[in-house]
Each structure stands twice: as C-alpha cells, then as structure tokens.
Amino acid sequence: xxxxxxxxxxxxxxxxxxxxxxxxxxxxxxxxxxxxxxxxxxxxxxxxxxxxxxxxxxxxxxxxxxxxxxxxxxxxxxxxxxxxxxxxxxxxxxxxxxxxxxxxxxxxxxxxxxxxxxxxxxxxxxxxxxxxxxxxxxxxxxxxxx
Numbered sequence: 001x002x003x004x005x006x007x008x009x010x011x012x013x014x015x016x017x018x019x020x021x022x023x024x025x026x027x028x029x030x031x032x033x034x035x036x037x038x039x040x041x042x043x044x045x046x047x048x049x050x051x052x053x054x055x056x057x058x059x060x061x062x063x064x065x066x067x068x069x070x071x072x073x074x075x076x077x078x079x080x081x082x083x084x085x086x087x088x089x090x091x092x093x094x095x096x097x098x099x100x101x102x103x104x105x106x107x108x109x110x111x112x113x114x115x116x117x118x119x120x121x122x123x124x125x126x127x128x129x130x131x132x133x134x135x136x137x138x139x140x141x142x143x144x145x146x
Contacts, residue, residue, distance in 0.1 A: 001059050003099055003122065004047045005068035008059070010091045011040035013074060017088065020078040025136065029081065032136075036088075036129050046121050050114060070094060072145070082143040085133055090145065092130045099123050 018033035048058035059065055066073075071091045079087065099122045106115040 001051065001056070001068060002070070003095065003102060003118075004044065004051060005059055005065045006071050006091070006095050006098065007040060007043050007047055007122070008065045009069040009071040010088070010095055011037055011044055013071070013088055013091055014040060016074060017079075017084040021081060021084065022078065023081055025081060029084075029136065032132060036132075039125055039129065043122055043125065046117060050117050054114070070098075075146075079145070080143065082137065083145050085136055086143055087145040088133055089130060092126050092133075096123060096126050096130075099126070 014033045014037035018030060018037060021029045021033060048060070051058040059068060071094050072087075074087055099118050103115050103118040103123065106112075106118060
C-alpha cells in the first residue's frame with residue numbers, strides 16, 4: 001500500500017501543477033503534466049488491482065492516502081515552474097526508491113508477477129517521466145521545494 005499511496009500522491013501533484021502552471025512554458029508543461037497524470041492514474045489502477053489479487057485491500061480514500069504517503073504535501077498556492085518540477089522529481093525519487101526495494105523483495109520471494117509489475121509498469125514509466133521532466137530544467141538551477 002505504500003507504493004500505491006505514493007503513486008496516488010504523485011498523480012495528484014501532477015493534476016495540481018497541471019491546473020496551476022504558468023509562464024512561457026505553460027502550454028508544453030500543461031500538456032506534459034496532464035499526460036503524466038493519466039499515466040500515473042493507470043499505475044494506481046494496476047497497483048491496486050495487484051494488491052487485491054494477492055488478497056490485500058488497496059487504499060482508496062483520500063484521508064487514507066494522505067495518512068500513508070511519505071511524499072511531502074505541496075502548499076495550497078501556486079508554485080513557480082522550477083519548484084513544481086523539483087517537487088515532482090523528488091516525488092518520483094521516493095516512488096522509484098521504494099519500488100526498487102519492493103521489486104527486489106518480490107524477486108527474492110519468487111513473486112514474479114509482482115516483480116514484473118513493479119519493474120515494467122512502475123519503475124520504467126516513472127524513469128521515463130523523470131527524464132521528460134528533467135529536460136525542462138536544462139540550464140535552469142534546481143530550486144528546492146520547501
């Protein structure tokens with residue numbers, strides 16, 4: 001459920017920034033954030049279904065997600081684009097780190113289905129999103145999110 005909660009949170013960060021992005025790269029980032037939101041939404045579904053198929057109960061309600069996630073909560077207001085991207089990249093780092101750990105555990109336990117899901121459907125798409133996001137920071141100093 002940790003990966004599920006953090007993927008939910010990352011997904012919602014994308015939607016927040018999609019609605020609140022501004023500036024000269026508005027159009028490109030507005031579309032990119034929405035694309036990544038949709039991809040994260042697909043991941044939420046795949047992860048929740050895997051939890052259910054293994055006999056668990058996936059988190060589904062916002063308060064449960066907020067209580068479980070380890071991704072820092074974004075402020076209510078609009079943030080500048082470099083801060084948005086920094087916040088998203090940090091969230092991806094968290095998801096990738098915990099997913100790699102869980103994939104290794106699944107492999108050790110012989111759970112090939114979970115290992116495959118985590119590598120193919122969580123790690124690879126998140127790595128691709130990190131790559132696309134990071135290209136918007138070329139020649140721009142990274143601004144640390146509070």
